[in-house]
Amino acid sequence: MNKVIVVCGPTASGKTQFAHLLAKKNNGEIVNADSMQLYKSLPIITSSPSLELKNELLYHLYNFLDINSEYSVAKYAQIAAEKIKEISTRKKLPILVGGSGMYINSLIKGFSYIPDIEPEVRAQVRSLQQSLDSNEFFELLKKTDPVIVNVLNAQDSQRVARAYEVFLQTGKSILYYQKSNTKLLEGFSFRAILLLPDRQFLYSMCNNRLEQMFKKGVVEEVKSLLNEKCNINALAMKSLGVKEIISYLENRISKDEAMEIAKTRTRQYAKRQVTWFKNQLQEKDIIEFSNYEEYEKILTMVSPPGFEPGTT
Known part of the structure; x- marks a missing residue:
């Protein structure tokens, strides 16, 4: 079988x-x-791979999308699957790298x-969501799609909005579509490596x-987006830190406050990611470390004990 490392x-x-x-x-x-x-306009705030890394080997599907565009999981899966097949055809090893669990699951x-x-x-949905609090918007979803509310909670704003817009667009519950499953990488085996720092170290x-x-100029990066008349409701504008920096640029909070709030949100997001990968990614090799010294040791090993790249 063709192999993919995650x-x-x-x-x-x-x-x-x-991964590099x-x-x-x-x-x-x-x-x-x-x-x-x-997204091509957010290399700093999304911590995209540097040009130095990209000059050493081939990186795919980074920093190419217009800031006002949106990518569904299905669209991502289709283009990523084609890229993985192309890499395999050239007798190279595709290495899938990231923290978006739904993207990874869509391929596995x-x-x-x-x-x-x-x-x-x-x-329309986003405007409505902004005009209501989370519980009011959730009640609205419950009236239109009473089945989906059993698998969602009011605080999961992105998934609640997604469910509501699907119902408005199609007249059917998102669960109707989720019953079907399309797999694009038949004949490929996956080996997942989960990097899991100690909570406090993370x-x-x-x-x-x-x-x-x-220090690298993330404030200027976000300021440029605003100068380019970016859609403030675009999905890319939900990147961690963007909201806080905009508040700073609009003189509603200080620069230090923006950084501290962004730090808090980032830690909260990291915690949710850990929970997701532990519970939703079934087969994986876990690499744990609790400080930079241990991480550096892992890098010198490259292939951790018990892991042979390319095996099933």
Whole structure:
């Protein structure tokens, strides 16, 4: 079977560096599995791979999407699957790297085809969601699609909005479409590596990343987006830190407050990612570490004990 290596884990866990070294050692190429690193206008705030790394080997599906565009899981799965097949045809090892669990699952397990949502419908739903609190919006969904509310909660704003817009667009529950499953990589085997730092060390890594972003010019990056008249409701604008930096640029909070709030949100997001990968990614090799010294040791090993790249 053709083989795919998956390097996954929470934000700031060291996936990029680990995967890069793994690719260099095993004749591999990198395929992005991070929903926000698709966008070309957000290289700093999404911690996209550097030009130096991209000059050393081939990276695919990074920083190419217009900031106002949106990518469904189905669309991502289709283009990523084609890229993986192309890499395999050239006798290279595809290495899928990222923290977007749904993207990764769409390639390993397959995905449910859901019709594209018209921009007008999406704008209507987002406007309505902003005008109501989370519980009120959830009650609205319950009236239109009473079945889906049994698998969602009011605080999961993105999935609630998605369910509501699908019903408005199609007249059917999103569960109707999720019953079907399309698998695009038949004949491929996957080997997943989960990088799992100790919780407190992960939080310190998140904090350090945010501090480095501010030093590298992330405020100017977000300011440029606003100057380009980006759609403030675009999916890309939900990248961690964007909302806080906009608040700073609009003089509603200080720069230090923006950084601290962004740090908190990033840590919360990392915690949710850890939970998802532990529970939803069934077969995986877990690499745990609790400080930079242990992480550096892992990098020198490249292929951790008990892991042979390319095996099933």
